[in-house]
Amino acid sequence: MARLLRDAYGVPHLVAASLPDLLRAQGWVTAHDRTWQLEHLRRRASGTLAELLGPGRGGSVLAADVLARRAGVVEQARRAYDALREDTRAALASYVEGVNAGLRSDAAELVALGATPGRWEPWTPLETFLVQHLLFARLPGKLWSARLREVLGDDARLLSSEGPSPSGSNAWAVGGERTASGLPLVAGDPHRDHASPGPYLQVRLRNEDPADPFDVVGFSFAGVPGVQHFAHAGEVAWAITNGQADYQDAFREELRRTADGGVEARGPRGWEPATAHRETVSVAAGEPVQVEVVRTARGPVFHGEVGGSGGALSLRAASDVVGELGFDALLPLLRARSVADVEAALGHWVEPVNNLVVADRAGAVRYALVGRVPLRDDRNRRGPVPAWEAGHEWTGWLDGARYDVAPDGVVVTANERRGAESDLVGTAFASPHRAGRLRELMDGRTGLDVEDMAALHADVRVGVHGSVVAFLSSLDDAGLSDAGRELRAAVLSWDGEASVGSTGVTAFARWRAAFARRVADEPVFAALREPVDLPAPLAAVHDLPHQVALGLGSLLSDAAGPAPFGLDLPALATAALEDAAAEGPLRPWGEVHTLSPAHAFDAVDGLEAPGVPRPGLRGDVETVCCEGSWTPYSEVAYRGSVARYAWDLADVARSGWVVPLGADGDPAGAHHGDQATPYADVRLLPVVTDLAALREEPLG
Template sequence: MSAETYRDAWGIPHLRADSPHELARAQGRVTARDRAWQLEVERHRAQGTSAAFLGPEALSWDRLARRARLADTARRCFTALERKDPETAAWVRAYVDGVNEGLAQNGRPAPEFARTGLTPGQWEPWTPLGVWLATHILFAGFPAKLWREHVSTHLGPEAVALFAADGPGTAGSNGWLVSGERTTTGHALIAGDPHRFIEDPGVYQQIHLSCPEFDVVGLAVPGVPGVAHFGHTGTVAWAITNAMADYQDLYRERLRRTGAGVEALGPDGAWHRAARHTETIQVAGVAGVAGVAGVAGVAGVARGTGERETVEVEVIETDRGPVIAGGPEGLDDGTPAALSLRYPPRVTSDLGFGALLPLLRARRVADVDRALDAWTEPVNVVQAADTEGGLLHRVAGRVPVRPAANGLRPVPAWEPGHEWTGWHTPPRAGLTEGVAVMANQRGPSTPLGVEFAPPHRADRIAALLAGRERWSAADMPAIHTDTHLASATPLLNHLATLTDPAPPTDEAVSPTAPPPPTGPTHPAP
């Protein structure tokens, strides 16, 4: 086997192989060795089988994964990848072979396997695509549309703005690009500062991948080959933040049962046959049938199978997309409707994996730019720079062209005028005084979204960068570790006007009251 693995003082794997395929296989093996339990959890999440070992709390996710057709979409995308890009498909297969080898040969399995009695399962060639899809399905617009619908229904349409993501309480990722004219070396500097939810283990894995064709350091997503979001090939580097683009739609569906199955009312006023079948989800650690049905909120049948129960889930897909809530009998709250989800990979059978190998092979900004033309989701703002002075600041990903109403809340599937009519050309942006900042704020992706992060993070980074004429890589931690929170200014200004109240005396404390806390009860801001 022509692959070598070296670990540095921090345990980061450095892999070297004779070809990209051998390197992908080695990446799969080392990932299985380091992240075996994470890989197993992500495989089950992609398949919608998490409740089989995590129990009832995972059932709601499994139901969404099944009804949204995540695994089926991943299979479709891999089949299309084999047809359109056989080299990348074979590269993904090599990674999967390495994962399976690593899981089988791992002599020190993660302790979670012993606790759950679970044995690592077999990865399929499409599993990395399923992992990517399951990781990012909630990154786009449909959860926000459900929230706006909920707020509008209970508090009125005028209340929706009170809960907008543009408010001061939101956070997000940061990144910035400083051109060579503003650096001590004459070469550009890129900083990536991804602010993910707290996850253990994290969604990223530091890694070094080297073969005769490329030599790349960056952050990989465990379960997916290559380096996608943050990478450096020696002569070009790139980093991303979420573009806050809206590329998923929800449709309110009118469904009816017939002797032949289920039909959906289309925008042409006619009823059209919908695809329909049932799937079974196993649920571990459930005492009885009523418990399963109550936790899941699933219209189905639960049957005892020893230590597990099973729940049948009806899977329906209309011409718009898979039905993720409700059905012919209506929604759980009694509303006589159903909701279908339309999202690009389900429509196009393309998850953008064709960009991954070209990114590894990139030598200049133009190479990164071409690679990102194949990107699908999540839709990102990307910054890149190379050693020859090339700079890039663009949006990458696929966003459908459709009416503005689709971006706000679920729209009626039976009314014309809500169809997708093409794809937006990803916007591009330049630099201002040698600097570009991305922090999920309104920027180049503004035409593609509805709500964005408030501008205070981007403004703070821009102000810090303006405070120094020349920057070096050693100077950048000052920005990464900056703790100034501009959104807290109104609160701090208010606190400054208050006088310091005297602490209560012992006599003022009720004998029946609990003792005062001895430390902070909430995390510091």
């Protein structure tokens, strides 16, 4: 038997006498609170979302379905499930049993669509995890970087240098000699696209089986049992950030049809058999679409057709090669008692590759890179390589860096390049600003506590501020209109903080957007403005104005030297000042930079997404308090911290956490958006550990 208790924000605390009962309860409460989210994820993974929503605006829903089919998400998840240990499969069975019992037919989105939720299989959690991370690695960026080099040659580095990461996070740990309690602190926040409901669920899992006791608080992916990335297990706490690792390769494939209707692919030793079959993607209010699913010796063909000459692309990914995702880590993480336990558990991890920071009550603090990074030719890391050319084979796996942190030390990871050790990990890392800023704010400080960690979460210093001020100060303003001079003065007098009440950051953001549009419209970039022949989910990164905005720091760092690409940057910047000034009076940042979580209905004409709170947010794309916009098209915050936490090893009850919306995925639920205000204020909510302070609800 199990009990369901909730705190004042509806966060579920689950207590059971056995592991199967506990995981069934977790599955049930996840389905009860997040039925639509689970159905959406299940259909995304199986490539059946268009059957429910139709093709989507611009065919976006259908394109995602086709990619999921061609990538073989379900087949790969089933193989990974078959490779799991028996106890992990049993745990998944218990969780899925709970999910199927908890799914609700009255979920608002399903009612609007006249649909009912589908049944989950024991391997469905692997499907949903895999589909969310299919494009999480370097593949989209690798294809963009290759296109840049093809068009711009050596100058491509100015648009592909290190900058804000599309999938980043902050995480840090503080040794006990620097804290108020004398025991370590672990804190951080993952950065992903904001969504309604959000990707992470706050949960407490307490197993009272005397033979297998544990009591863990943390964040769980919807549809996945246990806690994965951020948790406090009483004796040990951990956090991760994206390792920015390159563990996916794209191969250019030459495919041909055989006399009997089969498919062959040209490999290093000539033509070789490939597997192929056809699947039908059903489309609501539309004709079904036939998809040929082809798999070569490299991996699934995700783009291109049979018969093209080197135009098709296949994907070789670490999880596909080893046939595992890393789910054998889930149970050991729940039972972890030490730094060594957590590191051993994540020895099973495959992808995404993550930076791990972990600390325990014995005072140990450690960093480790966890996951599988292949060893291969450097050309594989730069772009698609010919499948028929020898020398691109994977030859082994990188032994990831790991080291202990002194009791008076601090470890920070924010997706930045970590010295020479990063050269074999990846090719594109985040700007060092966030990591450097966190170290700066903790430098020399002692007596740190959870409140201090929350203050670090709230830092809004913009990394490019100094470069922008220096560049705009150097401009000759003789040709500027009065409005242009006022806009320039607003940026130059700005303190570099992206605070909600600031109009200076609004002036900067307007100029950045206008400058990005001006630069992207230059003739030298004409080829990069052409539509790219890639699946829609992969093509988004090829938006040139957005890439220019992200690369602003790199572009300005070279402004004092020879003109990059032959551009007249001062003239473009001056014109951008006039463009920005023409937009009218400046409004405080919090009025234009509002929380904007995506919903599946956003992509479908005629469907209205349920309402959510949209508070004004501090921060920008590369501040520690990360809240990024799709510059230059909008200043609303479409991505940022999708959870914040601070774990105190001295006492779980002194820890804190928060998510952008709330625990409940039901738009009519009391806890659908009740964390939005503390989230916007960058306040952490207390982790309640006293069962007597919780309210009990019926379970099942």
